[in-house]
Amino acid sequence: MTAGLENLYSQDIRDLAETVREARRLPEPQATISRKSPLCGSQVTLDVSCSPEGIIEALGYEVRACALGEAVTALVSQIAPGQNRGEISKAAQGFRDLLKSAQPMPEGPWKGLDLMLPAHKVRARHRSALLPFEALLLALAQIEAATQAKE
Secondary structure, eight states: OOHHHHHHTOHHHHHHHHTTSSOBOOSSOSEEEEEEOTTTOOEEEEEEEEOTTSOEEEEEEEEESOHHHHHHHHHHHHHSTTOOHHHHHHHHHHHHHHHHHOOOOOSSGGGGGGGGGGGGGOGGGHHHHHHHHHHHHHHHHHHHHHHHHHO
16 A cells, blocks of 8 residues: 555544444434445435424435545534534535645644545545545435425
């Protein structure tokens, strides 16, 4: 394994990835979204339930991805509950910046994503790493649209 891949698949990332290897689905989510990377075949499915105010109350997952995609899903599933779509969107943009230009995450709940800084050098893994954020943002948009349609 090259030094870049050794850093990318550090023990910390592998340990975090291990926490989502067994699916934890929600019985009655408001939205379920799957995203798949055409390059590597990684797939993330998220179940999401929100409060009437749009705050994430519960998040379930099923992940078939590399350790990097699994690790990001683990962090998203731990940190996202209690946040709204705007906060998730801001975190997703910060993570895109981290991957694109090795810009560390701002201080706050998402700072743990700095663990993924070695992924900056491995562009082929960026798509897999972003899948949890893509799925979560799509699910939140779907829930928001359904809520507005009821009004």
